[in-house]
Amino acid sequence: MRYLPLTADDRAAMLGIIGATSVDDLFVDVPAEARLSGPIVGLPLHANELAVERHMTRLASQNLSAGSAPFFLGAGAYRHHIPASVDHLIQRGEFLTAYTPYQPEIAQGTLQVLFEFQTQVARLLGTDIANASMYDGSTACWEAILMAGRITRKSRAVLSGGLHPHYAQVVKTMARFTGDTIDARLPELSAEADDAAVIAAIDADTSCVVVQYPDILGRIPDLAAIAAAAQAKGALLIAVVTEPVALGLIEAPGNLGADIVVGEGQSLGVGLQFGGPYLGLFGCREKFVRQMPGRLCGQTVDAEGKRGFVLTLSTREQHIRREKATSNICTNSGLCALAFSIHMTLLGGEGLARLAKVNHARAQAMVARLAKVPGVSCLNTTYFNEVTLLLPQDAREVVRVLADRGVLGGVSLGRLYPGVEGLANGLLVTATETVTDEDIETFATELAGVLA
Template sequence: MRYLPLSEIDRQQMLSAVRASSIDDLFVDVPEGARLDGPIRDLPNHASELSVERHMSALARKNVAAGDGPFFLGCGAYKHHVPASVDHIIQRGEFLTAYTPYQPEIAQGTLQVMFEFQTQVARLLGCDVANASMYDGSTACWEAIGMARRITRKTKTIISSGLHPHYVSVAKTMAKFTGDTLETSLPVLTAETDAEQLIAAIDDQTNAVVVQYPDILGRITDLTPIADAAHAKGALLIAIVTEPVGLGLIKSPGEMGADIVAGEGQSIGVGLQFGGPYVGLFATREKYVRQMPGRLAGETVDAEGKRGFVLTLSTREQHIRREKATSNICTSSVLCALAWSVHMTLLGEKGLRTLAEINHARAVQVAERLSSIPGVELVNDSFFNEFTVKLPVEARPAVHALAEKGVLGGVSLGRLYPGESELQNGLVIAVTETVTDEDVDALEAALKEVVR
């Protein structure tokens, strides 16, 4: 939406309509000490639209865009190939209906897509039922913690050190207002996960254990022992998935006993998009469905017995009292969910498994080549398409040096965990089907120069 400034005549007419003599009259309720006494000094004066466009374009040219060169970034947002047919299909008239399908008789296309999306998510995550999407993975993670509290009526949550720190940050922010107690820790640059420590920490006051699968360092662990230990104490296991493509190759969390599986669906059908919008995935067991947050599209029949779709079990704040709602998130990412479902349908089960195999095989190749560089140590003994290496130098400056050579070489743990000295040399590298042999050559050559 373009910004269209007002003329002085426009301003005077508007002020006259509200019986104000000047703009300052509109702010009389703001304490004088909180008001600025003039323009903000660090901001430039107004400029023409053409000048602003040129300035912003010049700033944009300083960035290294995802498509400009070798790309190995991950940590919750992944560069996968999204077929052009996805963008074409989501713009068809069948789907360009009302955003919120409160009137099912005129929104059957949208509701059916949501229903099919839920089916695909439930099957992929290994659960009985899924909702019609959420904002993103981090908020879905918090909603899972809130759901566990409602089910168990306990407020202590144990969070794995392998959970993405941004997800932890969102949970901590929300817990300030709910009274939840979150037990967190930091990852260690070793191949071993914290599964044993999580099991030992579970007690009768625990409502849930939250683990990421694969975790922030790309490590994969068997969730079954954690699930068994949690259930023995009346707690739930919450599994967070940030790379759903991996579930085409590794066992789903639901198969290993996870009670709630949530996470980020961006890597299927949704581009990087400058960090959003993305799509949150959320699935659970059938016995917990009435505590599940968000929208749920259900199948029914109309008065003539024909198949139809409706929103059902919608205990959202728009429908009942806020304090009784299962979620205070008032919407879902329907367009991104549609793109996710279209891409998943185009892939099919065989296509997803093949895509996952390609990702893993290419990641293994890259890990072997990089770990052969003197001083570079591979942390993982298992991974899907993302792994961590320990550099002989601090990783954050190394990432900047790689970028100067035109290679986006990964995410430094120093960026994710600032101030944690033991993690500063860690570099998380993601490898997808978009990586070419030339990209791998460029990363290897550039990293050799950076760490020597």
């Protein structure tokens, strides 16, 4: 029996209060061509469980999974080795929840884990404080822009051309409902990041500058110079980190002057998982703590002097602030945060640094070999584990043919920036510790064959 708690009168009353004439009015932002007017053509209305299982298995067999082929994809989602102990521990009964309890004060273990997670993230990002995680990197980026607007009382955000285009699109989508002005630019195929162009775009009305580090093309921007320029105009620098393993080798953004640092924590402890769930990281200067979205867990002592953990700050819509909350998309992906924290604990500071060095060494080996392929050159002069290759033809077709040959050979810039002139021949490739010399040689050989 279907659970339909609302009567027709209930729905009519709700629609009247919000000023809508019908339920269809709630979907006006969905393009008409994307809506279904009836059942999907060609899809049977019903089938038995065994038939569905077999059909789905046949469809799944057409996929080329990350672990079954040389894998050079990145662009914000990275394949790293996850120790078996991570999955073992997060599946313990006391941990196995995808969410934080609504009454966390009675769950001291959960609060302690989040407190330690916050400590790790703050140290990793180089910030005074960090919250108890967010939904993912892209929405954390938007929340940082909102936060900057509250702090500076300005509403113009400058997005570097090196910001991931999906992050930029999330920002533009959300800004439609807030009235914020988004000055977003496209990347240029230059060896160095577009720091000068970003600095030139800052004016007296700018609330923040958003810079990815390393950027979408794998380059390392000069955060210190951008931070100084932004702060001279009364703006904040928001640094975005999509590959946190890089911070084991390059300087933390907070140490370079970033006021707010956000990122995607997927690389540590969280698998690719078909695109989610992922883990948003968020840190900032302590003086901005009252404007920070999400939750903050703190350490204290109880009436008997014993150490305890509490929910220190929680300005989110599901708690006391309601419509005055700083955020309504600051979901804490608790299980992903736990996986991140366990992986970080297993690595430790020295282990993270070693992992980062291995990643960079793998990328160097990849660049050296691929640069020998006729017609291929490397755009970057600086990089961590991801670089942009320039090919003699459209990279989208190259990627498709490589996949047919059993190699997942990167992400084409034409896919990330469809229709943008001058970027179609760019190919973003990544090498983590999971890439072997054999993988690199296979990639180079197949790429040479495709380009011949």
